[in-house]
Structure formats: structure tokens, C-alpha cells
Amino acid sequence: MPPGDPGEHLMRENRPNERDRHIRIMPPTSQNTSPSITHQLVRRKAARRNYEEIRKYALPNALRNRPAGPDIVAWPGLSYALLFLEWEARYPQEWTRHAKAWGTKQDLIPDVAVAHHDETVRTKLADLIEIVVQRPYRCKDREYVRAARAVDSNDMRTRLKTAARSGNPWAQRHAGYILWLLDRPEVPNTRHV
Template identity: 65%
Template sequence: MTDTAGSGVDDDNGWTERLAWAYGLIAPDSAERASALARLVRAREEAESARLRVNETWLPSPRLRVTARDRAAAQKAYSEAASRCMPEALWSAPASGEINTWAGLPFAMLFLEWEARYPQEWTQHAKAWGTKESLIRQLAIANHDGQVRTKLVDLVDLAVQRPYRCKDREYVRVARAVDGGELRGRLHRAYRSENPWAQLHAGYVLWLLDHPEVPNTRHVWRTWLSDTHTP
């Protein structure tokens, strides 16, 4: 078994040095995305090989003696390899306990934006529903700076524009955390658009924003669907 990978105690420069290439995953240019995807595949293969070596140190053969130093070295190699790919690099909790001061925050949002803009590529190369859910829940706080808040509004807008994907329901938490004129304006535009998914999802989110006491459960969703609501 392995410990959680990542670089929760690292600084901004460390994360950028290891993962700046990952911005290519959300590039509009398909060739740039293809290059970033190829690099991600290589990085994940290296991390997987390192993880298997860690496991081997805990299940040695009769001909292989393993010391505590060997295990520590294997774990260090895995942590280093995992810190250079996604989603593995995001599997460490923020050292401070607050995601808005975590050096990995830009790459957490990048990971979610990648899933929102290029869902098929994300699913093929880095599908991690649990990671998506965990990051969205951690991001659903009100004390983000303006730039992060704007990015979160973008993510909610992207989510309501498309057919539902696993864990998209968690974006309601973010919508409630960053509720305001910008978000509501985007949601109303989506509701008035000709996109049936946007009409449905935006209408539901707007209704929940107007009823903060209502939990966002499957039962509430089904009940809302059975009625007629006009935001």
C-alpha cells in the first residue's frame, strides 16, 4: 500500500515547476492538448511503476530482503513521481486545512476545468470521480479572492450548460458559496437560452439559491422536476 501522494507542504514555485505543462490540457488548440495528454500518460505510467515498487517492498520474496530504508526510498520515489501528474498530485490535503491558501489550488481548479471543458479526454486519461467530488467540496467556501471566485463562477456555469455528469450535483455547494450578481446573471442567461440542459440545470440551481434552507438531495431534485418553477 502507499501513502497519499502530493505536495501539500510545497510552495507555488514547486507546483508550477512540476505541473505547468498541465495547462495544455485545457488549451483550445487540439495539438497543444495532445502534447499535454502524451506527457500526462508518461507521467502517470512512471507514478504507477513507482507505486508498484512501493508495494513490492511490503511483499518481498524469499530472495529479496527489504529494509526500512528501502521502503522509505521507494515511498519517496513514488511521492516524487505522483507529484508530477494528475490526479495523483492532488491527493494530498492542504497543509493548512484551508484550500484557499494551498499552493496546489490553481491545479485543483485546472483539473476541474479540464473535466468541464473536455470531459471525454478527462475520462479517458484521468477519471477520478472521488477526487472531483472532494475538490469541489473543499472549494465551496466563501472567502476566496476575486480571481478564484471568478473561476468558480465559470465552473458552475460550465456545469449547468451540459448533460449531467457524475458528481456535478456538488457544484450546488460552490454556487451557494459564491452566490452573487455575477453568478445569478450567468444562471439567468443559461435559463433563458435555447439549451434544454442549461434551462433545466440553471433553473434548479437558481431555485436552490433562493431557498438556502433546502438540502440538495436526489429527493429534492425529483420533487422539483415534478413541479413547475420559474426563477
């Protein structure tokens, strides 16, 4: 048919469109008022609401959705947050398989990177940084620079210098980068550095 032929317009009008296909596959619920269908829909919505509510209190969402305002040092979930970060640092494949949550990791590291932790937490953060610099870069690892700046000490720098002198090329690069930034606190930790 040549373009502009009146028959083409009629063919287009009678051809099923996406809306028609959707109705055939999934009929609108407003037309389907049987009690069993309505009951199933109500149960599904209630189950979904319950699932979303429970997720707020389970790992990793419980860590990401911590209440705003309170100081991280006094937060009861701090030990769980450090354990979550340690799990990701020590066992990255298992963490990825079972709890992959890059956004949670990205939010937690700056949250825990404060200077007024007690010595136990500072040591745990230094341990995490030491583990992270020894492995290939993973998503959001750059956030550990902030933690290194928060717990900067002679011990932290000694650990990083040891890693930078090791035979591990990942450790040389990561530790060297963090040491370079520790010596230059005015330089931002961005991809462009």
C-alpha cells in the same frame, strides 16, 4: 453413486481443491528460496512502494491528498485544483480518458466552495458553474451547487438565468435547479430534492 455412498467421500478427499490449484499455478515463495526469485520479489515491492509514493505528488492524487488543515485559499495547489476542474468541465472525454478521478472531483468542489476567495477565484468558479450547467449531467456535478452558493452574486444569478432561458434543455434544467436552491438556502442539495 447414491448420496451417502462411502465411495463419494473418498472421491471428494482425493479431488484437488482451490488451494491445490493455486499452489500449482503460483508456488509459495517460502518454498522457493532461490536468490534470483527473492531478488525479484524485493525489487517488485520496492518499485511498488516508489510508485505509490510518487503518485501522491502527481495529478490527480496530489489534489485529493492535500495536507489537512490549511485554508484552501492559502493552499499553493489551488490554481491546479481549479485547472483540474476546468479540464473536466471543458473536455470531459479527454479528462475521463487521462485523469478520471470522480472522488477527487467530489472532494475538490466542496473544498474550493468557500466564500472568502479573492475576485479572480470567484470568477473562475462562476465560469466553471456556467460551463457545467451547459452540458449533460456528469458524475458529481451536483457538488457545484455548493460552489454556486459560496460565490452567489448578481453576476452568478444573471449567468444562470441566461442559461435557464437558453434553448439548451440541459442548461434549462441544471441552471433552474441551481437557481431554485440559491433562493432556498435552507434546502439541502440531495438527490431527493
